[in-house]
Amino acid sequence: MILGDLNTTGSISRLRPEIETALNWIKQHFKDEFKPGKIEIASGKIIANLETVAMIPKEKQLLEAHKRYIDIHVPISEVEVIGWAATSNLKNCIKPYDPEKDIEFYGDTVQFHIPVYPGQYAIFFPEDAHAPNIGIGTHHKFCIKIAID
Secondary structure (H helix, E strand, O other), rough: OOOEEEEOOHHHOOOOOOHHHHHHHHHHHHHOOOOOOOEEEEEEEEEEEEEEEEEEEEHHHEEEOOOOEEEEEOOOOOOOEEEEEEEHHHOOOEEEEEOOOOEEEEEOOOOEEEEOOOOOOOOOOOOEEEEEEOOEEEEEEEEEEEEEO
């Protein structure tokens, strides 16, 4: 997991060219009029999901994990708290892996919670289970999916 600020993405962008492309797209569109939906950024390799999400209490949020995508979560309107745990430590599978949706859910304990503020991003790799959208109310966010294969 990586937490960063959209104003300082230089070092992180060098990890993978797709991360650089995604972060540059986010910076260009962060202040655009928000319209929920999906935008293909790079022919099936990078997809931006613009979401309006009802947040939930941390004790009710499950950990999710992905095998084929890196997630970049960017809250736009409100602080989003995201829980984290290493996927290698997960044992309590609630919903088995769905290859079509590239997601599985776990009821394990989150190892830590981190607030992500508008203008910040959190990157989650397949090694990172995460419990997003923790908070009160509704918020707007980008959830960018980067294919790793």
